[in-house]
Amino acid sequence: QKEVEQDPGPLSVPEGAIVSLNCTYSNSAFQYFMWYRQYSRKGPELLMYTYSSGNKEDGRFTAQVDKSSKYISLFIRDSQPSDSATYLCAMEVNTGNQFYFGTGTSLTVIP
Amino acid sequence: NAGVTQTPKFRVLKTGQSMTLLCAQDMNHEYMYWYRQDPGMGLRLIHYSVGEGTTAKGEVPDGYNVSRLKKQNFLLGLESAAPSQTSVYFCATRTGGTGELFFGEGSRLTVL
Numbered sequence: 001q002k003e004v005e006q007d008p009g010p011l012s013v014p015e016g017a018i019v020s021l022n023c024t025y026s027n028s029a030f031q032y033f034m035w036y037r038q039y040s041r042k043g044p045e046l047l048m049y050t051y052s053s054g055n056k057e058d059g060r061f062t063a064q065v066d067k068s069s070k071y072i073s074l075f076i077r078d079s080q081p082s083d084s085a086t087y088l089c090a091m092e093v094n095t096g097n098q099f100y101f102g103t104g105t106s107l108t109v110i111p
Numbered sequence: 112n113a114g115v116t117q118t119p120k121f122r123v124l125k126t127g128q129s130m131t132l133l134c135a136q137d138m139n140h141e142y143m144y145w146y147r148q149d150p151g152m153g154l155r156l157i158h159y160s161v162g163e164g165t166t167a168k169g170e171v172p173d174g175y176n177v178s179r180l181k182k183q184n185f186l187l188g189l190e191s192a193a194p195s196q197t198s199v200y201f202c203a204t205r206t207g208g209t210g211e212l213f214f215g216e217g218s219r220l221t222v223l
Contacts, residue, residue: 043214103153
């Protein structure tokens with residue numbers, strides 16, 4: 001069993017839709033949870049960074065962490081064609097050096 | 112401000128050849144990482160460094176070596192390239208043990 005599971009998609013939605021991206025994980029010791037966005041042929045860039053359980057909002061993006069269910073989500077409101085990218089979840093135990101990445105979900109927002 | 116720069120961006124090798132990928136950062140970050148990204152596999156850690164002169168193995172270190180002689184540079188070497196090392200390689204940095212990873216734009220390596 002992988003440490004982090006993420007549905008690869010692809011996911012295709014119309015512009016303006018609400019998008020929900022999800023990851024599950026098996027290691028209950030994970031404390032730091034991240035979402036990265038990766039455009040084609042580019043490096044990943046950080047979207048959201050959260051510690052432990054709860055919600056975090058930044059503009060059109062909301063990250064949710066449910067440690068009891070070992071489940072994290074990223075919601076994108078009013079999706080735009082510029083949101084078309086691959087979204088990677090990542091998590092970490094503590095101040096260590098091993099990030100665990102999901103395989104990424106490919107999202108296309110159709111104008 | 113370049114951030115994290117990887118060279119070369121593209122390279123084609125024959126089996127058995129050697130090469131070095133260079134990662135250079137201008138953010139004065141202590142921690143540097145080399146990942147490979149393959150379809151359906153996500154990002155996998157090859158080696159990392161927590162400071163100048165230090166290196167450590169990650170999840171998939173076999174067939175690779177690294178060096179961190181200067182704080183701003185992290186080199187990834189392939190001594191005898193194999194087709195299984197065809198991948199996109201990403202360098203990443205961060206200030207300390209927590210916080211955001213900053214990625215380079217990637218180096219696409221094909222081994223024939």
